[in-house]
Amino acid sequence: MIILGIETSCDETAAAVVQKSGNRVTILSNVVASSAVLQAKYGGVIPEQAAREQIKAIIPVIEEAISRSRLAISQINAIAVTYGPGLIGSLLVGVETAKTLSLVWNKPLIPINHLVGHFYANWIAGAPAFPCIGLLVSGGHTDLVLFKNHGKYEYLGGTRDDAAGECFDKCARLLSLPYPGGPQIAKLAQKGNPKAFDLPRPMIDSKDFDFSFSGLKTAVANLLKESSPKTAYLAASIQQSIIDVLVKKSVQAVTQYKVKTLIVAGGVAANQKFREELWAALPEIPISIPPVDLCTDNAAMIASAAFFQKPVKNPLTIQADPNLALTT
Numbered sequence: 001m002i003i004l005g006i007e008t009s010c011d012e013t014a015a016a017v018v019q020k021s022g023n024r025v026t027i028l029s030n031v032v033a034s035s036a037v038l039q040a041k042y043g044g045v046i047p048e049q050a051a052r053e054q055i056k057a058i059i060p061v062i063e064e065a066i067s068r069s070r071l072a073i074s075q076i077n078a079i080a081v082t083y084g085p086g087l088i089g090s091l092l093v094g095v096e097t098a099k100t101l102s103l104v105w106n107k108p109l110i111p112i113n114h115l116v117g118h119f120y121a122n123w124i125a126g127a128p129a130f131p132c133i134g135l136l137v138s139g140g141h142t143d144l145v146l147f148k149n150h151g152k153y154e155y156l157g158g159t160r161d162d163a164a165g166e167c168f169d170k171c172a173r174l175l176s177l178p179y180p181g182g183p184q185i186a187k188l189a190q191k192g193n194p195k196a197f198d199l200p201r202p203m204i205d206s207k208d209f210d211f212s213f214s215g216l217k218t219a220v221a222n223l224l225k226e227s228s229p230k231t232a233y234l235a236a237s238i239q240q241s242i243i244d245v246l247v248k249k250s251v252q253a254v255t256q257y258k259v260k261t262l263i264v265a266g267g268v269a270a271n272q273k274f275r276e277e278l279w280a281a282l283p284e285i286p287i288s289i290p291p292v293d294l295c296t297d298n299a300a301m302i303a304s305a306a307f308f309q310k311p312v313k314n315p316l317t318i319q320a321d322p323n324l325a326l327t328t
């Protein structure tokens with residue numbers, strides 16, 4: 001079974017050709033074009049601008065993915081596309097392209113929830129054992145999910161305000177670091193003392209699985225109004241606050257639901273210190289974290305998720321849904 005995946009939910013334009021034989025999901029090609037240069041210039045993603053870039057990039061990116069897979073179009077069995085959540089203009093580019101290709105090439109179309117897709121990066125070259133706890137930590141989401149099986153998941157909790165990645169990005173901005181801020185803070189933090197500043201760890205002791213990160217950003221803003229601390233020390237302290245909360249809640253979920261595996265996904269999972277602290281906190285269960293290039297937005301994870309879902313009967317009924325939630 002071979003699936004062409006398409007992902008355009010935020011500013012990336014991505015296409016990938018992925019194969020499943022038996023239990024093994026392997027990437028044949030994985031192409032990601034991002035408007036990172038524009039983002040860095042404007043300090044973030046400008047939705048209209050992202051969609052305009054995606055309209056230009058989508059066909060070349062799909063052509064490149066097919067060409068790199070060294071397969072003929074006739075060898076592709078189905079198309080998978082992200083239909084939400086995300087930016088409406090961006091989602092439309094992928095969804096309408098996928099619908100058109102599905103009709104023209106006469107191939108089934110499988111709509112994928114972007115958040116579910118992130119988790120399925122863990123099924124590439126691996127097969128995590130159910131039940132598992134899924135922790136999604138990206139620029140737009142911080143969610144804990146209980147996966148009982150494919151297509152059977154339960155939302156446990158998530159952020160009430162800023163996502164973990166958003167907190168990294170906003171704090172980085174306060175420190176005059178370029179966007180995206182997560183990798184910048186991580187790099188600086190290597191030279192700093194994480195105990196230098198006693199920053200808040202919002203909701204760390206709450207018994208639920210919710211998160212809140214906006215207070216941390218405010219604390220950093222207030223600190224910077226009063227003094228000019230060493231950037232590396234502050235970066236290390238910010239990173240440590242975010243990691244402490246994420247690790248504590250993950251351990252709490254794994255223990256309460258007695259799961260076999262923890263699967264982590266999303267851009268923040270690229271953070272090396274976070275990975276090391278998770279492994280140290282949960283030595284008794286396998287923790288699956290995708291390689292860095294599969295943590296951030298890509299289409300291979302969308303194709304991977306599609307192997308475990310059914311195509312829709314009529315591809316033309318698929319609608320982009322910017323507010324799509326994580327429900328079964």
Ligand code: KG4
Nearest residue numbers: 138139140165180182183267268271296297
């Ligand atoms: O999953 P992703 O690529 O896009 C969304 O769907 O949001 O995640 C992007 C987020 C950004 O907030 C970025 O700052 C963060 O992931 N990020 C990191 C690291 N690499 C990316 N955060 C902390 N440490 C990193 N190494």
Ligand code: ZN
Nearest residue numbers: 118138296297
């Ligand atoms: Zn994402």
